[in-house]
Amino acid sequence: MRVPLFHLEHTLDSGQVFRWSRSGDWWEGVVGDRSLRLRQEGDELIAQGDRDEAFLRRYFRLDDDLEAIYADISRDECIASVIDRFRGMRLIRQEVWECSASYLLASYANVPRIKKMIESVCRTHGRRLADGRYAFPTPEELAEGGDIAACRLGYRAEWLRCYARSVRDGEFDLDLLRTLDYGEAVGYLKTVKGIGDKVADCIALFSLDHLQACPVDVRIARAMRERYGVSGSYKKVSEHARRHFGRYAGYAQEYLYIAEDRTQKKIASTACSPGTRTPAP
């Protein structure tokens, strides 16, 4: 299918989603209960497996006018240059249950570990798909069966089980959540044990279309401190970013995130490369 301005690799490798991995030229992943293989050639997006174009357009937010968003958030040289480096990266529109349950697990863990935890949860609780992969478990599946201890979630296990049960029992209402505005949604989400400021913002941004949400993790905090001279509480930094970048602050946040991520990876690989010497004893 033809796509507008879009960069599949930047998009899937931006830490928004945890069930995708690259295999040669292809990206393979499971979204809900869809198993997908994707490859991009220029403005052609090639799909194997579940080839639902309407789904892909919605999932990758191909309806967003990226150029208009860039024009809106490019309020300083710094963000402009980062956008230029990662042009085509889009926010991903995730389903609320999967997104919220995933980010509940994401706290205080690095991306490789988050991926492992989620795969483990899917393998032990999710439906087995035709190709041998596993669907993301429903609230019901997660609330009841499955060996959650085997998933090595640490203290997150109780949060997840508890959240799944309250969703299953209708005590936490995802349909209601979808009707709330940004501030209300964040407040409602934070009534869940394990969902605080940052995770609530991730859910609002990645699954509720609240593009003004600006999750602040350690990288965004670092970027805001080093590039904009802003530091302090979560509220202070997040609100400053929202004021500065405007109604698409969430997009700006994601560009800063991917830039920080690549910078850190580069530093790490440099530090370990042959040629760096360990100090003599």
Next chain:
DNA sequence: AACCAGGTCTCGA
């Protein structure tokens, strides 16, 4: 082998 990780909770001021 330390340090860190897409943070949250609890508690005291």
Next chain:
DNA sequence: TCGAGACCTGGT
């Protein structure tokens, strides 16, 4: 409302 400390576990 804010800051400080604890926290499962595993990646790097």
